[in-house]
Amino acid sequence: MLHPAWQRRAYPVTFFTTAPLEVLQAALAGAEAERAAALAAEGGTAVPVAEAAVVPAAPAAGVMEAKVAAAQAQAQAQAQAQAAAQAAAAAVEGLQLGGAEQVCALPRGLAKSEAELLEIESGEPAEGELSLLSGDTLSWLQGAPPLRLRTTELVHFDPLNTPLLGALPSAVRPGDAVLYPGCGSGLLGLLALRTGAASVHFTDSLASAVDLTATNARVAGFREGRNWTAQVSDSLPTTDYRLPTTDYRLPTTDYRLPTTDYRLPTTDCSLLTAHCSLLTAHCSLLTAHCSLLTAHCSLLANYEPR
Amino acid sequence: MSDLRAEFTDAPQYDLLLCNPPQLAGPPALGVARPDRYAGPEGVDYYTALARLANTALKPAGRVALMQTSLSSFAAVRQ
Numbered sequence: 001m002l003h004p005a006w007q008r009r010a011y012p013v014t015f016f017t018t019a020p021l022e023v024l025q026a027a028l029a030g031a032e033a034e035r036a037a038a039l040a041a042e043g044g045t046a047v048p049v050a051e052a053a054v055v056p057a058a059p060a061a062g063v064m065e066a067k068v069a070a071a072q073a074q075a076q077a078q079a080q081a082q083a084a085a086q087a088a089a090a091a092v093e094g095l096q097l098g099g100a101e102q103v104c105a106l107p108r109g110l111a112k113s114e115a116e117l118l119e120i121e122s123g124e125p126a127e128g129e130l131s132l133l134s135g136d137t138l139s140w141l142q143g144a145p146p147l148r149l150r151t152t153e154l155v156h157f158d159p160l161n162t163p164l165l166g167a168l169p170s171a172v173r174p175g176d177a178v179l180y181p182g183c184g185s186g187l188l189g190l191l192a193l194r195t196g197a198a199s200v201h202f203t204d205s206l207a208s209a210v211d212l213t214a215t216n217a218r219v220a221g222f223r224e225g226r227n228w229t230a231q232v233s234d235s236l237p238t239t240d241y242r243l244p245t246t247d248y249r250l251p252t253t254d255y256r257l258p259t260t261d262y263r264l265p266t267t268d269c270s271l272l273t274a275h276c277s278l279l280t281a282h283c284s285l286l287t288a289h290c291s292l293l294t295a296h297c298s299l300l301a302n303y304e305p306r
Numbered sequence: 307m308s309d310l311r312a313e314f315t316d317a318p319q320y321d322l323l324l325c326n327p328p329q330l331a332g333p334p335a336l337g338v339a340r341p342d343r344y345a346g347p348e349g350v351d352y353y354t355a356l357a358r359l360a361n362t363a364l365k366p367a368g369r370v371a372l373m374q375t376s377l378s379s380f381a382a383v384r385q
Contacts, residue, residue, distance in 0.1 A: 181325055
């Protein structure tokens with residue numbers, strides 16, 4: 001696939017699509033041809049853009065035909081729109097965010113970890129590690145020691161978010177105290193420290209992520225307590241929203257559910273009939289309860305503090 | 307384990323709120339499958355929380371750096 005911003009560069013994708021496999025493969029082949037042409041124009045060598053690791057669902061016979069036609073038409077329209085966008089991007093060169101060399105590799109097969117998703121052209125990909133060494137977007141990191149992070153299957157960095165890394169130098173100011181919720185492997189916070197932040201407070205709901213971040217921060221040479229702190233937080237930061245308290249009181253009713261001291265009869269049908277009557281009466285009372293509660297809800301919904 | 311809110315009862319102390327928020331939108335069942343990425347039906351739950359967090363945790367003129375992708379609803383985030 002072509003990156004929506006970078007246009008001519010490939011980036012890893014996961015397809016959530018109901019399109020038939022042939023349509024998907026045709027789109028990939030088109031993207032591949034475009035990229036090969038672009039590379040040839042630059043004097044480079046074309047490499048395969050993607051291997052589609054798709055597990056197609058079995059389509060119902062006959063049902064998919066219309067969808068295939070629609071998807072093909074849509075793919076054609078998208079290709080045209082993409083070509084127009086490419087032309088526009090080429091006309092306004094300044095809008096290009098840069099190359100994607102640092103995240104160029106597409107997953108071969110079903111990627112399970114960050115390290116499998118990311119492959120560094122200028123270095124050897126390491127199992128369970130994410131290395132950020134080069135690339136136009138991260139050119140501001142060049143010359144600095146490589147930052148190597150441990151990652152796990154539960155802690156991802158989505159390559160789609162690479163532009164955020166590129167934006168860090170303009171987002172972080174020297175001496176900043178940074179709060180980094182949802183820190184994962186700690187990547188953004190550690191890069192913030194690299195760009196001049198004074199301190200970063202990492203939090204994550206996953207204890208394993210906080211541990212991972214702490215390990216990565218220590219390995220990167222940042223001083224715990226001074227440069228960074230890390231803490232597990234229970235959940236998303238939640239709101240302190242409360243129901244407005246008022247002097248409103250639920251109307252108390254003086255009725256009570258009838259208590260019965262009867263026992264289930266085992267033999268007598270007439271008693272069963274009596275039971276049914278009692279149960280029906282109970283139901284009526286419960287229905288009345290429900291009406292009262294509904295009325296309460298309406299009052300609460302329309303309540304305006306005085 | 308501590309509640310994140312408890313950390314910010316004092317005066318705001320941060321210059322920058324940095325986040326790569328979960329923003330996967332979809333049915334709640336998706337949250338069971340991918341709790342690390344799921345952010346409610348419109349993918350904006352974390353944004354809402356971050357906005358409130360920014361109010362309590364950031365100093366005046368504090369900044370927020372995050373990235374939104376098309377996984378979440380742009381209209382809902384703007385709102």
